[in-house]
Amino acid sequence: MAYRNIFLIVFGWICVGLGIVGAVLPVMPTTVFLLIAAWAFAKGSPRLHGWLLDHPRLGSYIRDWELYGAIPLRGKITALVMISLSASWMVFFSTLPALAVGGTLAVLACVLVFIFTRPSAAPQSDI
Template sequence: MTDRTAVAGGPADPSQPSASPVVRGLLLALGWLCVGLGALGAVLPVMPTTPFLLVAAWAFARSSRRLRAWLYGHPRFGAALRAWHEHGAIPRRGKVLSIVGMSLSFAWVLHRAEQPWLPVVVGLTLLCVAAFILTRPEPPPRSAAAATAAQPAE
């Protein structure tokens, strides 16, 4: 797939930020809410990170090019967003953490559920999500030139 990066480490996005101040404000609020939820997901094992950051990237793309570039260039979150946007890929570490988190969540539901149908519904849902995650490709390895450029000079 071709590299579509254009804006300070972020993918090219031809869409223009919203002209309406009300819509722009709502999108900015949604973007920041999702960044906050994504940051919580980075430290809480039962909460996802990347889906919230994908929504934040979408909202920022329509409200603030600067915030979108910041998010795609973020040292903690940017690489996963770029991998998804450019390749539809999920890093192996993300896959493992997702499956572990879903397994722990399912174990908790099994332990706490009072209705016998609840673990079945939750289990089938998590199984579908796990299948989707596991069938996504992994990001391509960084090229030697990119790896060399990313290392600090001595």
């Protein structure tokens, strides 16, 4: 096995571990680490990539993202609420300079635009 594949597999497992921590701790993201793990496994180990895609709880979300760029509506609403709370805290309680606050709010707005322009589910077939 090539060193590159070993690195990607180890990196993928680290991301899976961080994703698990993120599922328990509200301050850590879960999805981003699992998507990075899926990417690393796809490049380093098709078997582990398949395992992640076939996972009973996580597989459908990762598969929908890889195939269609879909973000579930529940995830979109959660992102909207968390970003709104963070932005509100920053505006009302932060001591950061106005330029830093404005720049951060602009980035958060762009993130929300990206999230809400993705499909909410995989397309339904007409079978």
